Amino acid sequence: MDGVIAAWIGTHNALNSYGDDHRQLRAPIAAALTRRRVEAMVPEIESIVQDVLDGLGAHEDVDLVQSYALPIPHEVITRLLGVPSEHLPAFSAAAAGLFDTTASAEAVGRSMGAVLAILDQLVASARDRPEDNLIGDLVRAADASESPLSNTELRDQLMLIIIAGTETTVHAIGTLLVHLLSHPDQHALVSSGQVSMDVALAESLRLKPPIAAVPLRFAVRQFEDSRNGEQFGEGEIILIHLAAAGLDPERYADPERFDVQRADTRSLAFGYGPHVCPGAALATREVVIAVTRFLERFPDARLAVAPEQLQEPSSFISNGYRSIPGRLA
Numbered sequence: 380m381d382g383v384i385a386a387w388i389g390t391h392n393a394l395n396s397y398g399d400d401h402r403q404l405r406a407p408i409a410a411a412l413t414r415r416r417v418e419a420m421v422p423e424i425e426s427i428v429q430d431v432l433d434g435l436g437a438h439e440d441v442d443l444v445q446s447y448a449l450p451i452p453h454e455v456i457t458r459l460l461g462v463p464s465e466h467l468p469a470f471s472a473a474a475a476g477l478f479d480t481t482a483s484a485e486a487v488g489r490s491m492g493a494v495l496a497i498l499d500q501l502v503a504s505a506r507d508r509p510e511d512n513l514i515g516d517l518v519r520a521a522d523a524s525e526s527p528l529s530n531t532e533l534r535d536q537l538m539l540i541i542i543a544g545t546e547t548t549v550h551a552i553g554t555l556l557v558h559l560l561s562h563p564d565q566h567a568l569v570s571s572g573q574v575s576m577d578v579a580l581a582e583s584l585r586l587k588p589p590i591a592a593v594p595l596r597f598a599v600r601q602f603e604d605s606r607n608g609e610q611f612g613e614g615e616i617i618l619i620h621l622a623a624a625g626l627d628p629e630r631y632a633d634p635e636r637f638d639v640q641r642a643d644t645r646s647l648a649f650g651y652g653p654h655v656c657p658g659a660a661l662a663t664r665e666v667v668i669a670v671t672r673f674l675e676r677f678p679d680a681r682l683a684v685a686p687e688q689l690q691e692p693s694s695f696i697s698n699g700y701r702s703i704p705g706r707l708a
């Protein structure tokens with residue numbers, strides 16, 4: 380396989396590993412993203428959000444993706460990693476390229492190449508002198524382990540965090556804004572405090588999760604799906620559609636409806652089992668702060684086009700909106 384899928388599965392990182400190998404790769408990432416660490420980051424997230432909101436102030440018509448949903452997670456991730464923000468455009472291009480499942484192998488190679496070169500440098504300097512940031516934590520954990528990671532493996536781990544932590548959160552912010560701005564009754568329930576923004580986010584993630592499917596899973600042994608008797612042989616490819624699970628009519632009544640008061644808003648948006656997203660607490664905090672502060676600052680904001688006209692990414696992996704034309708006043 381080449382192109383996009385190779386970039387997803389041809390790397391050695393937490394997402395693609397299994398058993399002890401997975402535990403070893405995941406532990407330092409999960410340790411950097413505990414609820415306590417995330418709570419300590421809240422003032423920084425608030426300040427990033429205020430800066431981005433201030434930048435919007437002078438405009439009436441904006442693309443809410445480019446001007447709002449995108450800069451916030453990018454700034455958060457670079458501060459978390461301790462990466463200079465001048466690298467943001469290259470990271471953005473690589474993330475967008477990796478999620479575009481219609482891109483050619485050459486296009487993916489080009490955008491990836493730029494980022495891998497930056498990450499190689501960051502890993503080399505962190506190996507010499509690990510600092511007090513997530514890259515430093517990963518290097519220390521890698522060096523302390525029984526089977527130390529190579530620089531390439533460390534780089535692939537960083538790439539995973541950047542990719543997993545940005546494009547996803549961009550779509551989570553954008554999609555929640557679209558859902559609330561296009562459903563005034565649901566918006567009113569949230570702004571009056573009857574329903575929390577956390578619950579509105581959970582409902583938005585159920586209805587349209589930023590990751591529709593995670594490529595790829597492989598059967599580690601032969602098994603049978605107990606629901607329908609389907610057989611899977613060892614090594615067989617599995618693509619699980621998380622987005623479809625959120626629309627299961629056997630589980631959710633009227634599943635296509637955005638309803639912040641539904642009894643059960645739990646979903647598979649952050650995955651399930653040993654690989655469940657370790658960034659969920661951070662992402663939730665970021666999205667809730669970003670959307671709450673936006674609606675406080677611009678209470679009359681509205682979409683400039685009907686939601687059905689919004690363009691979606693050309694991807695079977697990422698799920699959201701490429702751009703969201705909005706009117707702020």
Ligand code: HEM
Nearest residue numbers: 393394543544547548551590649650651654655656658662
């Ligand atoms: C709303 C935003 C986000 C969504 C919807 C999301 C969703 C997911 C999903 C579906 C998986 C795969 C789980 C599985 O295979 O069962 C995953 C894994 C992962 N996510 Fe997130 N994610 C988000 C934000 C973040 C953030 C902010 C970070 C880090 C800063 C992050 C880091 C990771 C990592 C490192 C993995 C791989 C974990 C492993 O394989 O053990 N994610 N995420």
